Amino acid sequence: xxxxxxxxxxxxxxxxxxxxxxxxxxxxxxxxxxxxxxxxxxxxxxxxxxxxxxxxxxxxxxxxxxxxxxxxxxxxxxxxxxxxxxxxxxxxxxxxxxxxxxxxxxxxxxxxxxxxxxxxxxxxxxxxxxxxxxxxxxxxxxxxxxxxxxxxxxxxxxxxxxxxxxxxxxxxxxxxxxxxxxxxxxxxxxxxxxxxxxxxxxxxxxxxxxxxxxxxxxxxxxxxxxxxxxxxxxxxxxxxxxxxxxxxxxxxxxxxxxxxxxxxxxxxxxxxxxxxxxxxxxxxxxxxxxxxxxxxxxxxxxxxxxxxx
Amino acid sequence: xxxxxxxxxxxxxxxxxxxxxxxxxxxxxxxxxxxxxxxxxxxxxxxxxxxxxxxxxxxxxxxxxxxxxxxxxxxxxxxxxxxxxxxxxxxxxxxxxxxxxxxxxxxxxxxxxxxxxxxxxxxxxxxxxxxxxxxxxxxxxxxxxxxxxxxxxxxxxxxxxxxxxxxxxxxxxxxxxxxxxxxxxxxxxxxxxxxxxxxxxxxxxxxxxxxxxxxxxxxxxxxxxxxxxxxxxxxxxxxxxxxxxxxxxxxxxxxxxxxxxxxxxxxxxxxxxxxxxxxxxxxxxxxxxxxxxxxxxxxxxxxxxxxxxxxxxxxxxxxxxxxxxxxxxxxxxxxxxxxxxxxxxxxxxxxxxxxxxxxxxxxxxxxxxxxxxxxxxxxxxxxxxxxxxxxxxxxxxxxxxxxxxxxxxxxxxxxxxxxxxxxxxxxxxxxxxxxxxxxxx
Numbered sequence: 001x002x003x004x005x006x007x008x009x010x011x012x013x014x015x016x017x018x019x020x021x022x023x024x025x026x027x028x029x030x031x032x033x034x035x036x037x038x039x040x041x042x043x044x045x046x047x048x049x050x051x052x053x054x055x056x057x058x059x060x061x062x063x064x065x066x067x068x069x070x071x072x073x074x075x076x077x078x079x080x081x082x083x084x085x086x087x088x089x090x091x092x093x094x095x096x097x098x099x100x101x102x103x104x105x106x107x108x109x110x111x112x113x114x115x116x117x118x119x120x121x122x123x124x125x126x127x128x129x130x131x132x133x134x135x136x137x138x139x140x141x142x143x144x145x146x147x148x149x150x151x152x153x154x155x156x157x158x159x160x161x162x163x164x165x166x167x168x169x170x171x172x173x174x175x176x177x178x179x180x181x182x183x184x185x186x187x188x189x190x191x192x193x194x195x196x197x198x199x200x201x202x203x204x205x206x207x208x209x210x211x212x213x214x215x216x217x218x219x220x221x222x223x224x225x226x227x228x229x230x231x232x233x234x235x236x237x238x239x240x241x242x243x244x245x246x247x248x249x250x251x252x253x254x255x256x257x258x259x260x261x262x263x264x265x266x267x268x269x270x271x272x273x274x275x276x277x278x279x280x281x282x283x284x285x286x287x288x289x290x291x292x293x294x295x296x297x298x299x300x301x302x303x304x305x306x307x308x309x
Numbered sequence: 310x311x312x313x314x315x316x317x318x319x320x321x322x323x324x325x326x327x328x329x330x331x332x333x334x335x336x337x338x339x340x341x342x343x344x345x346x347x348x349x350x351x352x353x354x355x356x357x358x359x360x361x362x363x364x365x366x367x368x369x370x371x372x373x374x375x376x377x378x379x380x381x382x383x384x385x386x387x388x389x390x391x392x393x394x395x396x397x398x399x400x401x402x403x404x405x406x407x408x409x410x411x412x413x414x415x416x417x418x419x420x421x422x423x424x425x426x427x428x429x430x431x432x433x434x435x436x437x438x439x440x441x442x443x444x445x446x447x448x449x450x451x452x453x454x455x456x457x458x459x460x461x462x463x464x465x466x467x468x469x470x471x472x473x474x475x476x477x478x479x480x481x482x483x484x485x486x487x488x489x490x491x492x493x494x495x496x497x498x499x500x501x502x503x504x505x506x507x508x509x510x511x512x513x514x515x516x517x518x519x520x521x522x523x524x525x526x527x528x529x530x531x532x533x534x535x536x537x538x539x540x541x542x543x544x545x546x547x548x549x550x551x552x553x554x555x556x557x558x559x560x561x562x563x564x565x566x567x568x569x570x571x572x573x574x575x576x577x578x579x580x581x582x583x584x585x586x587x588x589x590x591x592x593x594x595x596x597x598x599x600x601x602x603x604x605x606x607x608x609x610x611x612x613x614x615x616x617x618x619x620x621x622x623x624x625x626x627x628x629x630x631x632x633x634x635x636x637x638x639x640x641x642x643x644x645x646x647x648x649x650x651x652x653x654x655x656x657x658x659x660x661x662x663x664x665x666x667x668x669x670x671x672x673x674x675x676x677x678x679x680x681x682x683x684x685x686x687x688x689x690x691x692x693x694x695x696x697x698x699x700x701x702x703x704x705x706x707x708x709x710x711x712x713x714x715x716x717x718x719x720x721x722x723x724x725x726x727x728x729x730x731x732x733x734x735x736x737x738x739x740x741x742x743x744x745x746x747x748x749x750x
Contacts, residue, residue: 059709061401061423078746079739080717145562146574167565168508170729256509256718257564258725273394274716276419276709278402 053282060276071283081284083259084267087174088288091263092242095181099238100231102182103189108219110190111197121191128187136251139180143167143252167253170260177252177261181242189234196230197223232303236296243292264288349644350382353633354407356390359463359588363664371660375651381644391511400636408639409649412632413511415701415712417449417456425635425642426454427649434458434653438673444698445672448630448707457632458649461661461669464628464694465516466614468575468589469582472602473501482615486524486550489618493558496581503558504580506566507725512629513568514721515701517584517617519627522547522720523703524620529714530748534705537748539723540741543622548724548733555728564725576600576608584617586629587668590687614690616697628698630672670694710747719743 021027054071058064075081110121127135142149143166154160167173200223208218246265249255255262255270262270264284272281358364364387372383386407388396393411400406401423417424431449435441445459469482477496483489493503506514522528526543530536555561560580563571571583576592583589593600593609600608616626635645651657662671663681667688670676672695682692702711714720723740727733 059419060398061420074746074750079743144570145565146560146570146579147577163562165562165564168562169564173565253565254509254567256722256725257507258722258729259718270716273398275713276398277713278398 050282050286053279054286056279058279060278064279067279071280072287075280075283075287080259080262081267081287084255084262084264084284085287087259087261088243088263089291090174091178091181091245092239094178095185095242096235096238098178098182099185099189100235102186103234104193104231106186106190107193107197110194121194124190125187127184128191132184132247133251135184136180136248139176139183140167140252143176168257170257173253173257173261177249180248180252181245184248185238185242188238192234193227193230196227199230200226228306229303232299232306236299236303239295239299240292243295244288348380348382349641350384351409351641351645351648352384352386352407353409353645353648354386354388354393354396355411355633356393356413356631357387359586360591360665360668363661366660366664371652371657374657375648379644379647379651381641381648383648397634401638404638406636406638408641408645409633409635411460412457412634414448414630415707415709415715417632417634418451418706418708419712420634421451421454421456421709423637424456425637425639425646426456427458427635427646428455430458430646430650430653431455435673438655438671438675440674442672442674442695442698444628444695444700445630445632447700449632451706451708457634458653459672460631460633461665461671462628462630462695462698463586463668464670464691465513465584465586465626466616466690466694467582468585468587468612468614470501470578470611471613472604472611473499473581482613484618484624486521486554486618486620490550490554490558493554493582497558497560501579501581502560504560504566504571504574504583505563506568506571507555507564507721507728508566509718509721510567512586513566513571513584514718515715516627516629518721518724519701519703520617520625520699521551521620521724523625523699524617524622525550526620526622528704529702529711529720529744530705532704534702534708534710535748537741537744539744540737544723544740545733545737547620548727548737551724552727552733564728578603578608587614587688587691590614591666591668609687613687616690616693624697625699626694626697627701628670628694630695630698631669667691705748713747714744717743717747719747 021030055066055068056064057067057070106124110117110124114120141147145163145165145168148163148166150166151160151163155163165172166176204222204226205218208222213221244265245263246269249261249263249266250269253261255266264287268281268284271277271284275281367385372385375381375383384407390413393413394416396406397410397412397416397420400410401420412420428450431441441459444462449455449457449459467482473496474480474482474492477492477499479488479492483492489503496502505517507518508514522544525547527541527547528538528543531538560574566574571580571585572589572592574580575583575585575589590609590612593607593612597607597609602608602611616624618624633649635642635649639645652661658671662669662676662679667681667685668691670691670693674696677692677696682689700707700711701715702708705711719740723736726736726739731739
């Protein structure tokens with residue numbers, strides 16, 4: 001009887017092909033395939049195409065031929081490109097410092113308990129949530145050379161007597177786009193750093209306080225080192241995004257006046273689309289890559305060092 | 310109950326034409342779908358017209374008429390002028406998209422490899438309508454083919470406030486740069502400067518800087534299209550004059566303006582004159598209650614138009630020339646050609662022309678003497694826009710290289726750099742070195 005029962009529920013052995021997945025190596029491979037295909041299709045392939053494009057003499061509608069590094073040597077000799085390189089570094093550097101400082105400050109404030117905390121946190125995110133083009137148009141009107149509400153306010157407060165040419169002066173135009181980028185980026189820093197702050201056990205700070213550490217020392221020796229890995233990751237994202245920024249500058253100044261706010265992405269668009277020189281546009285875009293690559297590698301190495309400390 | 314047989318359904322589905330050929334078997338034998346399923350669709354992509362009445366006319370009246378007359382289905386799509394180029398690029402690179410696409414200025418030369426020759430129609434219309442203006446020919450043809458069918462010119466004229474010019478004792482619009490500067494100086498002193506953009510914007514900036522350069526005798530290249538001659542005494546003089554002219558007479562915020570800023574500044578009465586299409590005037594006509602002068606009169610009664618002043622080498626204009634390109638990838642080339650032919654018949658083109666009320670100037674001579682130009686004298690100056698226009702890349706052809714110079718705003722930035730404080734000689738040298746990188750490679 002027992003024998004019959006056992007034979008009745010005999011487990012069907014998996015077919016050999018599926019049995020292979022019992023091996024962890026094959027299973028891992030199978031699980032990785034969808035991701036690999038997606039990455040390959042949407043990142044590796046376009047990247048490869050971009051590289052090939054930058055090494056050709058392709059224009060819109062003309063496939064062109066392989067020209068080696070000619071496009072890169074041409075853009076290197078291009079004063080507007082050099083201006084764009086300098087502008088991009090300046091824009092990224094200044095905005096990142098301010099976004100980090102203000103974001104951290106905001107995160108520390110939001111980490112305290114106060115009435116309406118949830119509401120304030122939600123509002124803080126607004127600049128980050130509103131579509132960039134929309135908010136940038138609002139800023140553009142605020143910086144308008146003729147109708148600037150900022151100028152109007154400063155004038156009526158008696159702070160200025162003549163209007164400030166926000167987007168018409170080269171330095172002020174750069175300052176303006178930096179201000180808008182900071183405004184837009186601070187919430188991302190603040191919320192991400194706030195998440196990091198909340199993972200730090202309050203007991204550590206309390207212990208330090210009992211030992212007589214002042215607030216600044218508590219921040220510098222307890223909070224900051226624990227927050228550093230999160231900070232580095234947030235900075236990494238921000239640097240990549242800011243370095244390749246397009247919409248904001250395109251809407252505010254179009255790269256002007258006289259290329260004072262021209263960045264990598266805006267110049268690549270101007271050449272690739274405006275002039276139809278696809279290969280040169282691709283070369284300008286790709287020229288970002290080594291700079292970004294170095295920045296990313298340095299940051300990732302630093303993150304690893306911090307984490308293994 | 311009547312039973313429907315499979316065979317009878319198939320026969321019905323084949324339709325009369327198919328039945329005559331032997332039912333479904335006949336259709337299959339020809340390898341083609343029945344004619345009624347083959348109605349072609351012509352997809353036309355054009356800008357959102359600054360005169361909304363024209364787009365309404367196209368959608369509500371002319372497209373249905375075209376469908377009826379030509380037996381095709383029309384798909385009219387309108388996009389912002391700035392978005393045409395990304396759309397063209399994407400369509401050409403992917404080999405699919407609208408059959409007809411509106412082109413601005415030298416886009417025709419940029420995309421020459423991807424369009425169908427329109428010589429036959431251009432010549433037919435030109436001959437019928439008293440000749441195509443050289444400006445349209447230079448932009449739409451490379452001498453071998455017509456890359457686009459010339460459509461219209463959106464003229465750029467100076468819109469100015471008559472009463473404010475009267476107040477400073479100028480009863481006729483200045484016709485030289487010197488007298489314009491003098492007038493501008495007085496107007497700026499009264500709080501109404503001249504308004505002009507020197508920013509990175511496709512219309513009004515090059516629309517001013519190119520004719521300004523030409524009027525002083527400055528040229529980008531020799532007629533060979535290769536030898537850069539921008540660094541000349543004439544160009545230098547023009548840059549030097551511009552720095553003083555800017556400080557004396559202009560609204561200095563203009564360095565940051567796009568194509569819409571001067572409209573707003575003019576309509577809100579902060580500037581006395583600006584180079585523009587007729588859109589400021591047309592807007593003031595549409596809303597006479599909203600736009601009033603400081604004396605409570607409708608603003609549109611105080612606006613006049615005039616061409617840009619002349620310089621030592623003459624008087625020029627650089628206007629937006631629109632054409633329609635028939636794309637090589639299109640599978641409906643014949644139908645699209647038929648549509649364009651239909652659109653350019655006198656009766657149909659007139660509907661478009663009249664809806665524009667002078668905002669668009671046709672590219673052929675016949676229309677210059679049309680009674681429409683006498684309807685509103687304020688619009689009359691625009692009638693010569695197509696005749697007086699000159700193409701970029703002067704004295705060479707308005708080819709892809711000339712378009713590259715335009716897209717990089719090199720001529721505009723030469724002036725912008727100088728008014729920002731760079732010595733005139735240096736800004737001209739900068740422009741020369743940039744032009745050489747484009748033309749001499």
